[in-house]
Amino acid sequence: AHQWRGIIxxxxxRLPVSAETPVVTLGEGGTPLVSAGVLSELTGCDVHxxxxxxxxxxxxxxxxxxxAISKAKEEGAQAVICASTGNTSASAxxxxxxxxxxxAVLVPQGKIAMGKLGQALVHGAKILQVDGNFDDxxxxxxxxxxxxxxxxxxxxxxxxxxxxxxxxxxIVDRLGDAPDIHVLPVGxxxxxxxxxxxxSEYAADGTATHAxxxxxxxxxxxxxxxxxxxxxxxxxxxxxxxxxNPASWSLAEAARDESGGFIxxxxxxxxxxxxxxxxxxxxxxxxxxxxxxxxxxxxAAEEGKxxxxxxxxxxxxxxxxxxxxxxxxxxxxxxxxxVDAAAAAERLGLA
Ligand code: F0G
Numbered sequence: 001a002h003q004w005r006g007i008i009x010x011x012x013x014r015l016p017v018s019a020e021t022p023v024v025t026l027g028e029g030g031t032p033l034v035s036a037g038v039l040s041e042l043t044g045c046d047v048h049x050x051x052x053x054x055x056x057x058x059x060x061x062x063x064x065x066x067x068a069i070s071k072a073k074e075e076g077a078q079a080v081i082c083a084s085t086g087n088t089s090a091s092a093x094x095x096x097x098x099x100x101x102x103x104a105v106l107v108p109q110g111k112i113a114m115g116k117l118g119q120a121l122v123h124g125a126k127i128l129q130v131d132g133n134f135d136d137x138x139x140x141x142x143x144x145x146x147x148x149x150x151x152x153x154x155x156x157x158x159x160x161x162x163x164x165x166x167x168x169x170x171i172v173d174r175l176g177d178a179p180d181i182h183v184l185p186v187g188x189x190x191x192x193x194x195x196x197x198x199x200s201e202y203a204a205d206g207t208a209t210h211a212x213x214x215x216x217x218x219x220x221x222x223x224x225x226x227x228x229x230x231x232x233x234x235x236x237x238x239x240x241x242x243x244x245n246p247a248s249w250s251l252a253e254a255a256r257d258e259s260g261g262f263i264x265x266x267x268x269x270x271x272x273x274x275x276x277x278x279x280x281x282x283x284x285x286x287x288x289x290x291x292x293x294x295x296x297x298x299x300a301a302e303e304g305k306x307x308x309x310x311x312x313x314x315x316x317x318x319x320x321x322x323x324x325x326x327x328x329x330x331x332x333x334x335x336x337x338x339v340d341a342a343a344a345a346e347r348l349g350l351a
Contacts, residue, residue: 004030007063007166008070014169014201015067015162024069024099028055028062029166033174033313038281039294043301044308049284050171053319057119060164060191060317061091067163068153069095077151079104081144083137085187085240086116087318092153093123104150106130106137111239113287113323133234135245155190156247164191168198171313178208180310185292185317186216186225186263187241189252196255214261216252217296223265225252237268237326240289240318266295274298275326278316285320285327
């Protein structure tokens with residue numbers, strides 16, 4: 001049987017690597033494309049979920065990070081740095097550690113999920129909690145990379161986008177053509193840029209007959225692209241996309257406009273509703289930010305923007321285990337029973 005070799009080996013001819021590039025991989029990519037029965041029924045469409053939480057560190061960031069760390073190693077870098085709402089730092093820590101590099105990560109104090117902080121710590125990153133938000137962290141990381149011997153591995157590094165575009169390739173390779181619509185959460189706006197690049201490349205060389213319309217969704221309290229202005233103090237329970245000044249802002253607008261799509265917002269309430277539906281009905285446990293894509297699709301359907309019969313892919317970007325607080329909060333506490341079958345059966349409603 002064919003063993004998936006990671007995105008660089010699987011898509012080598014479409015990535016800026018050479019025979020000299022030392023490939024640092026954890027076998028990222030090759031993630032499940034799951035048919036979503038309940039979402040299909042609710043929308044009258046053929047809906048699939050691209051489950052990026054199945055990547056080695058639990059998010060889509062690994063696709064970009066295998067490229068960023070491999071290229072940094074090729075160029076002789078000994079240290080890398082990133083700003084992060086959590087997932088990029090977890091991925092940089094893991095891949096940097098594997099490559100024998102120092103990974104420095106800057107995260108907003110108190111605003112990253114515990115699982116992600118734990119990953120960065122256990123993978124051996126040097127972590128600084130910055131007294132500021134993600135946007136402040138990114139300014140600081142850029143400054144340090146310009147003035148000190150450390151390579152920036154945020155998605156402003158173009159090889160990150162190259163790696164992340166492979167998710168579009170996998171979807172087309174699997175479905176036999178591009179979907180009609182692709183739906184994504186939007187934070188720093190690198191991923192929507194990357195997907196659009198991947199789809200555009202496949203459409204340009206005839207591997208796909210067309211590229212999909214790109215639909216992006218920001219959290220309402222952190223929706224600078226929707227508002228058309230920087231959000232100074234972004235706020236949302238979806239900490240991964242708590243970003244007020246996205247680095248790839250204009251590229252995301254280009255993806256939106258060239259594809260005939262749109263970028264809209266979803267409230268935290270809509271995000272949590274989609275989060276629970278995904279877990280309870282589709283069997284897919286994601287982190288809150290990831291549910292923004294599905295929340296957006298459901299919002300668009302309620303507004304009559306979704307024509308029936310279309311093929312739609314929603315990317316769910318990160319694993320629910322990274323941030324389980326929202327799974328536990330608001331759920332009924334499990335009851336305690338004695339070691340007694342009759343009592344257990346009664347509590348389970350079997351008797
Ligand atoms: N979903 C998750 C789970 C994320 O971690 C991110 C971004 C996004 C969506 C948005 O993707 O930024 O490319 O538009 N997380 C970054 C980080 C900012 O630091 O981990 P984007």
